[in-house]
Structures are given as C-alpha cells and as structure tokens.
Amino acid sequence: MMPSPLAILALVVALMLLFSVWNGGKRRTLRNIPAIQRLQRSIDLSVEDGSRLQVNLGHGGLLSTHSAAALAGLTLLQQVAEIAADSDLPPVATSGEGTLMLLAQDTLRSTYRRIGIPDQFHLHLAQTTGITPFAYAAGTLPSVLDRTALSTAMLGAFGPEAGLIADAAHRSEGFSLGGSPALSTQAVLFAAAHEPLLGEELYAAGAYTKANVAHEASLRTQDVLRWVIIVLLLFTAISPFFGGNQ
Numbered sequence: 395m396m397p398s399p400l401a402i403l404a405l406v407v408a409l410m411l412l413f414s415v416w417n418g419g420k421r422r423t424l425r426n427i428p429a430i431q432r433l434q435r436s437i438d439l440s441v442e443d444g445s446r447l448q449v450n451l452g453h454g455g456l457l458s459t460h461s462a463a464a465l466a467g468l469t470l471l472q473q474v475a476e477i478a479a480d481s482d483l484p485p486v487a488t489s490g491e492g493t494l495m496l497l498a499q500d501t502l503r504s505t506y507r508r509i510g511i512p513d514q515f516h517l518h519l520a521q522t523t524g525i526t527p528f529a530y531a532a533g534t535l536p537s538v539l540d541r542t543a544l545s546t547a548m549l550g551a552f553g554p555e556a557g558l559i560a561d562a563a564h565r566s567e568g569f570s571l572g573g574s575p576a577l578s579t580q581a582v583l584f585a586a587a588h589e590p591l592l593g594e595e596l597y598a599a600g601a602y603t604k605a606n607v608a609h610e611a612s613l614r615t616q617d618v619l620r621w622v623i624i625v626l627l628l629f630t631a632i633s634p635f636f637g638g639n640q
Contacts, residue, residue: 429571429589430599436545436569437477445544446483447474448537450559451498452574453490453530454551463575463596464494467549468501470599474547475505479514486537487520489550490530495522531555535562544568548587549596552579560586573599 440447451467454460474485479502487498498520506515523533538546539562546563548556552574560583563570572583573591583590591599598613 427591427595427598429591429595432569432589433545433547433571436571437474440483440485440545441478441481443544444482446540447478447485447545447547448543449474449485449487450534450546450548450550450552451487451489451494452548452550452552453494453525453527455491455493456497457493458491458551460551460575463550463573464497466573466597466599468497470547470549471498472501472505475502476509479506479509480511483543484514484519486543488523488530488534488537489520490522490524490527492522492525494550495520527553527555528558531558534559538562538568539566546570548572548574548583549591549599551575552583554579554582557582557586560588564588 437447439445449467449471451464451471452460454464456464458464471485471487478485487502489495489498499517502519503512503515506512522530524530535558537543538559544566545568546559548559548571552572553576556572556574556579560570560572564586569589570587571589571591572579572587573596574580574583575596580590580592584592594616
C-alpha cells in the first residue's frame with residue numbers, strides 16, 4: 395500500500411526539523427560541485443576587480459510549478475548581495491515575472507539593511523526585463539554584454555532562451571553558471587554555459603553558499619528519501635518472487 399501524500403509530507407517535515415537541530419556530532423562534508431566553487435571564486439574576483447555579478451532569476455513565479463527553482467535563485471541572490479553589495483558595482487537581478495521582481499527587490503533591500511548599508515539600495519538593482527521568455531532574454535542581453543558584468547548566474551525557470559544569455563556571457567568573455575528544472579534547458583546550458591548545474595544541484599546552491607542550516611538539512615533529507623525510494627523499488631521488484639503461485 396502506498397503511503398498517503400500527507401504522511402510523506404509529515405516525514406519530510408520531521409526529517410527537516412531533525413537535521414536542522416542535529417548534525418550527529420560532526421559537520422557533514424558536502425560532495426564537491428565544481429560549478430558552485432567557480433561561482434564563489436567569481437564572486438570574490440568581482441569584488442576585487444570592481445566588476446558586476448548578475449543573477450538572472452528566469453520567468454517562473456512563486457505560483458508556477460517551478461516555484462522551488464525561483465526560491466533557489468532568490469537564495470543565491472541574497473548570498474551574492476551579502477558579499478558584494480558594497481563593491482564598486484553591486485550585483486543586479488533580472489526576472490521575467492512581476493512578483494519575482496518584487497521578491498528580488500525585497501531580498502536585496504533586506505540584505506542591504508542587514509549589513510548596514512540601506513542607503514545604497516536602489517530599486518533598479520532588480521528589474522523585469524520582459525514578460526515572455528524570449529522578450530526576457532532580449533532585455534537581459536544588453537547588461538550581460540556590458541563589459542562591467544563579467545559573471546552571470548542563471549538560476550530559475552528557463553527555456554531554450556537560456557542559451558542566448560549564456561552565449562552573450564561567452565562573447566563578453568565572462569563567467570556563466572546556469573541551472574533550471576527543465577531537462578531540455580539543462581541540455582542547452584550544458585552546451586552553452588561555462589558551468590551547468592544538473593539535476594538537484596540547482597536546489598543545493600543555498601547549502602553550498604552557506605545560506606542557513608535549513609538548506610543543508612534539506613540536502614540530508616533528500617539523501618534519506620532517496621534511499622527510501624531505492625529500498626521501495628527493490629522491494630517492489632523482488633516481492634513477486636515471495637508471493638507464491640497466484
């Protein structure tokens with residue numbers, strides 16, 4: 395008998411709470427993801443040489459099926475802003491959806507307030523550049539091609555238009571990282587971006603950039619659930635051999 399969705403949700407919440415307050419006496423070592431390591435290095439370099447880092451959040455709002463990807467992009471934006479907000483050229487965010495732009499502005503505003511420089515926040519640091527996928531990409535290209543923006547991160551709901559943004563970053567000789575929940579977009583980013591995020595690596599960005607303990611707890615919860623699914627699949631596969639003659 396399959397467990398009910400409510401039981402699955404309760405298990406996920408319980409595991410998240412458990413791993414948030416307990417680490418087994420030793421901090422867990424996360425597996426190496428070269429893409430995020432290069433992004434962190436790019437953020438540090440952007441502060442040193444006065445270049446700008448641009449975070450593109452895609453066109454999936456919180457009411458869409460890709461809301462988790464949008465939240466992952468907002469988490470990365472917050473971490474980038476905490477490091478580079480007071481640099482010569484602070485990071486900027488683009489989106490293809492109105493509510494996502496408002497959330498990006500609020501994320502930047504709260505980050506600037508938390509690090510003690512609220513007067514340096516401006517609404518133009520987070521903009522909606524288009525309300526359709528290719529209009530969004532077209533509105534994003536000028537800032538990516540700008541020589542002052544040498545690092546471009548794409549985390550959110552993207553389609554094939556992500557290839558245009560990644561190609562623009564390549565032509566401007568800048569670094570590009572991309573992650574999307576759509577498999578077709580991951581294929582495009584694998585070919586076009588310097589560093590693609592594949593599969594669940596998109597949702598792991600918060601844990602790897604040390605956003606908060608909840609993000610690492612979510613990774614540990616994913617590991618537990620992954621093994622639970624593996625055991626259930628194996629049990630389902632071998633159960634006919636022990637069921638006798640039907």
